[in-house]
Amino acid sequence: MNDPDNLLKRITRLTSEIETDYPELYRFLEEDPITLPGKAHPKVQKKELQDYLESLEQLLGKHLRTYKKANGLN
Template identity: 55%
Template sequence: MTSIANILTQITELTTDLETNYPEIYKFLEEEPITIPAFEHPYLNKKLLKDYLESLKELIIHHKQTHQIQ
């Protein structure tokens, strides 16, 4: 079973990859890895983090398919 820490690590790695290799899509992300939450105790759970991770993966796949990147 994947832990929250593992999911967060994967999200960080993917956002870093986007920032480095796909700056044209990174600038459209609504959140940046260094963003400080506006709430004192923002509610995040494992499902929300997994969904966000999957959306990042799908974003990269879609970009590669539409721009013929191998």
């Protein structure tokens, strides 16, 4: 279930959710065009995709916990 295509789909979905629903977080994503590789088809390992997805999930989770705490929500 965590094949590279599935990981990319999940990353894309979560990134879109963050951009749309939590624009205040979007600026923290490391998606600077300057960091994109110059190769036409760079090899990205499954481990890097999994790590990136987990970092997105952690960023959003921390934001939601902080937001709820700051607003007295449980």
